[in-house]
Amino acid sequence: MTLNDLAARIAGCLILGASLPASAQEIDGTTLFNDNCAVCHAEGGLGNPGFAPPLNRPAFWQGMDAPTDYIAAVVIGGLHGTMTVGGQMYVGLRMPPLPQIEDAEIAAIATYVAGDLGQTDATASAETVAAVRVALPDNAALMAKRPAE
Structure with missing residues (x-):
């Protein structure tokens, strides 16, 4: 390897490193949601009646203590059970x-x-x-955290 090759590789690594997000806030949550969640919950979190509840429910999230911890726990561990959201019953829901x-x-x-x-x-x-991943709540604990709708 020549000195020029080494310099080119180092420059490439520096450019790549400069383009990586420095924090979760710099990672586009909308794109990640659309890539990982919208197949069931629809773009914009509109939901699919009877299949996946809507997530664009401000009163629900505002009524919950630590909503981001709850969301993280559901993404990591999943969620199952019966719930009613906006008058629509979700029976046998399995995230x-x-x-x-x-x-x-x-x-x-x-x-x-x-x-x-x-x-x-x-x-x-x-x-x-x-931290949520280390102390992941079970399904019953997650269901109990949901505010009444």
């Missing part, structure tokens, strides 16, 4: 766990859902998602 999504990406999704769709000032970070 699959998606533990393979990186913590920073889950943080961006949770911030988008709670902030943009839920109109709260709640934000998440990769660190808060990692």
